[in-house]
Amino acid sequence: MVEARRFPIGEPILEVKNISLRFGGVRAITDTSFNVFRHEIRAIIGPNGAGKSSLLNCINGIYKPQEGTIALNGEVLDKISPNIVARKGLSRTFQNLALFKRMSVLDNILVGRKLHMSANFLSVALRLPEAVREERENRAKCEEIVEFLEISHIRDTPVGRLPYGLQKKVELGRALATEADILLLDEPMAGMNVEEKRDMCRFILKVNDEFGTTMVLIEHDMGVVMDISDNVVVLDYGKVIGDGPPDEVRADRAVIDAYLGVAHD
Ligand SMILES: Nc1ncnc2c1ncn2[C@@H]1O[C@H](COP(=O)(O)OP(=O)(O)OP(=O)(O)O)[C@@H](O)[C@H]1O
Known part of the structure; x- marks a missing residue:
């Protein structure tokens, strides 16, 4: 029997609504919406340049999207800066160690x-x-x-x-x-060997299990994503093309086409 979670997945804690982010002529994110639910482990995946880091940077106030809103615990973050966001219960790690x-x-x-x-x-x-x-x-x-x-x-x-x-x-x-209530992890397993990855996965799950911390992580390793995430949001060219449990996302034709590179039958 599967053991019940100590912290069952709850209501939306982070609501990303219709955000768009441009750098001059480059559209990094276009009209993107999704929710992150309290206590879940949520992965953000997508090919290189899909907009994953830009999205994380919008969520923690490093970038300000030209359009759309981001709400934390039901409160729309108007004037967001990394400091304000941190005080409201959100913390992040970086792709390159800081x-x-x-x-x-x-x-x-x-x-x-x-x-x-x-x-x-x-x-x-x-x-x-x-x-x-x-x-x-x-x-x-x-x-x-x-x-x-x-x-x-x-x-x-x-x-x-x-x-x-x-x-x-x-x-x-x-x-x-x-x-923090929410941890944003930017490629927590990048550059790790198999054993180190396994160890990091164990601790991500342990943190989620023992403290109920909501986790949002960007990850390239599909095995890891499918193993530890409750839900996955898939970006391609700055747009959401998939959003749901790993098994559903894995079977989605648009996702297969864009990201997993599996040939059609
Ligand atoms: N500071 C910036 N100035 C100009 N363009 C940027 C900037 N940051 C990101 N971009 C562009 O926005 C798009 C999305 O980039 P982003 O780094 O968010 O993608 P990513 O999915 O995180 O990619 P990767 O998996 O390679 O880290 C790309 O076209 C990128 O070149």
């Missing part, structure tokens, strides 16, 4: 706690009691994450010395440290 290479694993993860810290620079520098207490609490939270991700043995290692797969895991840890 870690501080000379800093330890723990300190990199601590960066993700920034939003939860109120002490100013001076009170930290002077080691005022409130600042010390806050830092202690945040470090303890990061220690929990390090343990959860099974990377305690490298907690003090500078990130630049770690193999790529572990660096990606540290990035996931930093995103987790934000305690």
Whole structure:
């Protein structure tokens, strides 16, 4: 018997409605709509240049679409910037690692706690009691994450010395440290070997299962997408051409034509 999910898939938490994004004459996204449901793992797939990263950049406020709206928890994000979006419970990782290479694993993860810290620079520098207490609490939270991700043995290692797969895991840890409701993961498995991919999949599922975190991930590896996603949205030339459970999307003729490259019978 399949075990019931601790956090069943719920109502839409993120609603992308009719967004269009142009760079001069280039149409990166055209009239795109889809919903992401609370607690689901949602994959965004599509060929190179289909608009996946641009879409993620619109969702977390790096790009402002010329048309359409994006709503988080029912609230349309009007003036979105990465900071505002983060405060509203959304965090993202990047296709190319964005870690501080000379800093330890723990300190990199601590960066993700920034939003939860109120002490100013001076009170930290002077080691005022409130600042010390806050830092202690945040470090303890990061220690929990390090343990959860099974990377305690490298907690003090500078990130630049770690193999790529572990660096990606540290990035996931930093995103987790934000305690966001939604994590946007831009190619979390890019450049990984089979074993590292399997490990990352396990932790994505574990995060979703234990904390109910909604995940939106861009991924090229079809095996991974089909294995771990609840739903998949397929982009081609900046338009949605498929949206549904993996099995449905996999059987869709338009998707096969555009992306999977399977010949017609
Ligand atoms: N900053 C930019 N300036 C100009 N054009 C851009 C910019 N960012 C993306 N584009 C263009 O928008 C389109 C969509 O690009 P995007 O990177 O979003 O696709 P993608 O699906 O993420 O591709 P990939 O799988 O290769 O990462 C492409 O034609 C790309 O050249």
